Amino acid sequence: MSVFTPLERPELEAFLAPYGLGRLKDFQGIAEGSENSNFFVSLEGGEYVLTLVERGPVHDLPFFIELLDVLHDADLPVPFALRTGDGDALRELAGKPALLQPRLPGKHVHQPNAHHCAEVGALLARLHLATRDQVLERKSDRGLDWMLDEGPALALQLDQTALPLLRDALKEIGAVKARFLALPRANLHADLFKDNALFDGTHLSGVIDFYNACSGPMLYDLAICLNDWCSDADGRLDSQLARALLGAYAALRPFTAAEAELWPTALRIACVRFWLSRLIAANAFAGQDVLIHDPSVFQRRLAQRQKVELPLPFAL
Numbered sequence: 001m002s003v004f005t006p007l008e009r010p011e012l013e014a015f016l017a018p019y020g021l022g023r024l025k026d027f028q029g030i031a032e033g034s035e036n037s038n039f040f041v042s043l044e045g046g047e048y049v050l051t052l053v054e055r056g057p058v059h060d061l062p063f064f065i066e067l068l069d070v071l072h073d074a075d076l077p078v079p080f081a082l083r084t085g086d087g088d089a090l091r092e093l094a095g096k097p098a099l100l101q102p103r104l105p106g107k108h109v110h111q112p113n114a115h116h117c118a119e120v121g122a123l124l125a126r127l128h129l130a131t132r133d134q135v136l137e138r139k140s141d142r143g144l145d146w147m148l149d150e151g152p153a154l155a156l157q158l159d160q161t162a163l164p165l166l167r168d169a170l171k172e173i174g175a176v177k178a179r180f181l182a183l184p185r186a187n188l189h190a191d192l193f194k195d196n197a198l199f200d201g202t203h204l205s206g207v208i209d210f211y212n213a214c215s216g217p218m219l220y221d222l223a224i225c226l227n228d229w230c231s232d233a234d235g236r237l238d239s240q241l242a243r244a245l246l247g248a249y250a251a252l253r254p255f256t257a258a259e260a261e262l263w264p265t266a267l268r269i270a271c272v273r274f275w276l277s278r279l280i281a282a283n284a285f286a287g288q289d290v291l292i293h294d295p296s297v298f299q300r301r302l303a304q305r306q307k308v309e310l311p312l313p314f315a316l
């Protein structure tokens with residue numbers, strides 16, 4: 001299970017007191033998640049999630065806090081950092097940066113249908129619309145430069161089928177980088193997978209885990225999202241799910257001609273990003289009691305994205 005820092009009741013009670021949310025009733029480590037330690041915290045004043053930030057760009061925590069405030073103000077169903085009576089959002093517990101956020105209702109959906117995908121597409125468009133006029137700048141630490149830096153060495157551990165697939169994709173990224181980064185920009189969730197969305201029935205009730213959020217091309221965020229929500233076990237795109245997601249997104253934010261042209265490339269880049277990060281995690285956490293996602297899932301998806309028969313709904 002992925003709780004890296006266990007907590008004792010007295011230290012948690014002392015941490016929670018300045019929020020003024022009443023007595024601690026119960027708390028429990030959350031097994032899902034792979035980056036941070038998360039706890040469900042039940043207080044007299046309501047239900048919350050406590051996150052101890054274990055790794056990643058700690059100096060960027062003020063960015064995440066500000067972005068979630070913007071999205072919360074735009075009425076998106078996202079968590080946001082609660083403030084203590086003194087106005088502190090970012091605090092420390094057990095030697096780790098710590099945030100207390102409202103617990104959002106709902107459950108993860110493992111087998112999405114077209115309705116779920118449409119909800120996710122619309123939410124992503126709203127996220128982009130809420131930020132594109134005043135983008136909060138943050139370069140992704142897993143962006144195109146990172147792929148070009150890390151990819152060649154990781155390719156060396158691959159077999160003869162996987163190696164050319166990754167090598168060709170890296171070549172494409174190098175060639176297209178400037179055009180891709182010039183696409184219309186906003187803030188991106190950059191990790192809107194099924195395990196980062198909560199549904200109350202068929203209603204999308206929460207989007208969580210913004211620790212990959214950054215600024216960048218909106219199309220890339222869409223590709224990341226669609227690759228996870230609309231792929232079958234062989235990595236093929238399910239056209240019914242994909243059309244639902246794209247249609248709902250495009251109804252709120254129509255695509256540009258440049259986006260329509262780079263769509264197949266965006267889908268491939270989004271595969272490379274998670275293939276590489278999963279290979280790195282599999283190497284780093286091998287044999288440990290940490291949730292490791294299978295890298296080969298993205299090898300299969302990339303193989304299936306060599307030819308993309310799903311154009312963006314783009315009106316000339």
Ligand SMILES: Nc1ncnc2c1ncn2[C@@H]1O[C@H](COP(=O)(O)OP(=O)(O)O)[C@@H](O)[C@H]1O
Pocket residue numbers: 002030032033034035036037038049079101102103104105195196206208209210211
């Ligand atoms: N604000 C929240 N409301 C409800 N559940 C949450 C919230 N934040 C996290 N969770 C639960 O905790 C799990 C792990 O959170 P996540 O942010 O994905 O962790 P990690 O950063 O370690 O990947 C999620 O799958 C979800 O079930």
Ligand SMILES: N[C@@H](CCOP(=O)(O)O)C(=O)O
Pocket residue numbers: 035142191193212274277278281293
């Ligand atoms: N959703 C991702 C995990 C998050 O990416 P990371 O680069 O922050 O580890 C996946 O399923 O691989």
